[in-house]
Amino acid sequence: DAGVIQSPRHEVTEMGQEVTLRCKPISGHNSLFWYRQTMMRGLELLIYFNNNVPIDDSGMPEDRFSAKMPNASFSTLKIQPSEPRDSAVYFCASRQTGSTGELFFGEGSRLTVL
Amino acid sequence: SQQGEEDPQALSIQEGENATMNCSYKTSINNLQWYRQNSGRGLVHLILIRSNEREKHSGRLRVTLDTSKKSSSLLITASRAADTASYFCATDGSGQNFVFGPGTRLSVLP
Numbered sequence: 001d002a003g004v005i006q007s008p009r010h011e012v013t014e015m016g017q018e019v020t021l022r023c024k025p026i027s028g029h030n031s032l033f034w035y036r037q038t039m040m041r042g043l044e045l046l047i048y049f050n051n052n053v054p055i056d057d058s059g060m061p062e063d064r065f066s067a068k069m070p071n072a073s074f075s076t077l078k079i080q081p082s083e084p085r086d087s088a089v090y091f092c093a094s095r096q097t098g099s100t101g102e103l104f105f106g107e108g109s110r111l112t113v114l
Numbered sequence: 115s116q117q118g119e120e121d122p123q124a125l126s127i128q129e130g131e132n133a134t135m136n137c138s139y140k141t142s143i144n145n146l147q148w149y150r151q152n153s154g155r156g157l158v159h160l161i162l163i164r165s166n167e168r169e170k171h172s173g174r175l176r177v178t179l180d181t182s183k184k185s186s187s188l189l190i191t192a193s194r195a196a197d198t199a200s201y202f203c204a205t206d207g208s209g210q211n212f213v214f215g216p217g218t219r220l221s222v223l224p
Contacts, residue, residue, distance in 0.1 A: 004156075033211065033212075035214075042214065042215070042216040042217065043157075043202070043214040045211050045212070045213070048211050056211060091156055091157070093156075093157075101162065102147060102159035102162065103147075103149075103157070103159065103204075103212060104159070105156035105157045105158070106156050107155055107156045108155075108156055
């Protein structure tokens with residue numbers, strides 16, 4: 001199994017530009033999570049999906065952030081327009097729905113907004 | 115607000131020594147997990163301990179849980195340079211999400 005796959009691994013963009021981060025969860029995992037990691041705030045849950053349906057998006061910072069999961073094997077996190085304070089590492093994680101077990105993380109997408 | 119808080123924030127030890135990290139949390143939990151993160155990488159699950167368990171072992175890892183004190187500890191015995199990483203505890207929050215603490219940065223010096 002290839003694990004959770006995220007792209008791009010690194011993104012450098014200018015303020016105001018649209019950013020799209022992508023995630024492919026592990027096959028068979030029906031829960032998908034987006035986290036953001038910064039030095040100041042640590043790991044923050046942004047949103048999570050069960051069976052492609054957003055369950056809790058209370059962690060999404062503001063309307064500039066949106067996430068979709070059109071099917072069980074793909075999710076996107078979009079920031080439009082991006083701002084320098086969005087600079088962070090964004091992680092996607094998955095696990096089997098209903099499980100209280102481990103989360104499987106991708107390697108993250110490091111975003112730098114200039 | 116974060117559910118778990120690790121202590122210490124940073125720990126530096128010599129290879130071969132034991133490393134102990136602590137985690138405190140605020141509300142009742144069903145289980146608690148520990149994860150490791152190497153620099154520039156994603157988090158990797160280490161061990162899960164359920165609320166009705168008091169101690170669990172996995173290789174050189176030993177985890178304890180004291181629900182009365184709302185605390186857990188992770189012990190790494192006979193540490194190696196490869197154990198250098200950040201370690202996070204995670205508790206199950208509302209629904210099925212997990213809330214992570216700020217982590218402990220462990221440095222194991224050769």
